[in-house]
Amino acid sequence: MSAPAVAPTPTAISLADAAREIVEVGRFLSVRNFVPATSGNFSRRLDANHAAVTRSGVDKGELVDADILALDLHAPPPPGSSAETHLHLHLYRDRPHVAAVLHTHSMVSALLSQLRQGEGELLLRGYELLKALGDTRTHETTVSLRIFPNDQDIPRLAARVSEELARRPEAVAYLIAGHGLYAWGRSMAEARRHTVALEHLLTYELETMKVRR
Numbered sequence: 001m002s003a004p005a006v007a008p009t010p011t012a013i014s015l016a017d018a019a020r021e022i023v024e025v026g027r028f029l030s031v032r033n034f035v036p037a038t039s040g041n042f043s044r045r046l047d048a049n050h051a052a053v054t055r056s057g058v059d060k061g062e063l064v065d066a067d068i069l070a071l072d073l074h075a076p077p078p079p080g081s082s083a084e085t086h087l088h089l090h091l092y093r094d095r096p097h098v099a100a101v102l103h104t105h106s107m108v109s110a111l112l113s114q115l116r117q118g119e120g121e122l123l124l125r126g127y128e129l130l131k132a133l134g135d136t137r138t139h140e141t142t143v144s145l146r147i148f149p150n151d152q153d154i155p156r157l158a159a160r161v162s163e164e165l166a167r168r169p170e171a172v173a174y175l176i177a178g179h180g181l182y183a184w185g186r187s188m189a190e191a192r193r194h195t196v197a198l199e200h201l202l203t204y205e206l207e208t209m210k211v212r213r
């Protein structure tokens with residue numbers, strides 16, 4: 001899962017195009033039960049200084065263009081934006097190659113992160129599906145997925161995540177204990193691929209824990 005030596009900066013897109021991508025990915029993730037009730041949130045980079053993010057309190061499988069808000073990466077999030085917007089903003093500021101960030105609250109991400117939070121990370125080894133993550137080219141590798149404790153103080157949580165991920169430039173995702181998964185990519189398609197692959201990899205781990213009991 002090593003990052004390329006020079007990661008290209010994503011091409012700028014319009015708010016309308018970003019909204020279309022976000023509405024589409026919301027439907028895709030919702031039918032897979034990754035964002036139950038009104039949970040989860042998604043964002044798309046617009047340019048070097050702006051991103052589009054989902055409004056809070058709406059079902060992510062039923063998003064419309066008006067639910068997608070444009071915001072400045074260096075300003076406080078606008079009223080009505082997702083409560084977890086800070087967790088998106090720092091990723092765009094810290095990683096110029098990030099084009100999209102997807103946050104899910106699936107059953108497996110909440111359960112496994114809760115069960116394994118004492119370890120601080122989840123080590124994924126030997127699975128063919130690891131090749132769906134970043135630039136990983138072989139199953140003969142170990143991918144570490146950091147598990148952060150949950151925190152209702154989102155700016156404080158975002159500062160902690162930002163500080164720790166600075167030491168993990170290859171990371172494409174992390175878990176928040178009892179809460180869910182954050183995954184990102186150099187395009188919306190890559191962010192979606194990382195999310196789906198990780199949801200399956202987490203399921204492998206949870207099923208393995210069951211059979212080893």
Ligand SMILES: [Zn+2]
Binds near residue numbers: 084
């Ligand atoms: Zn959340």
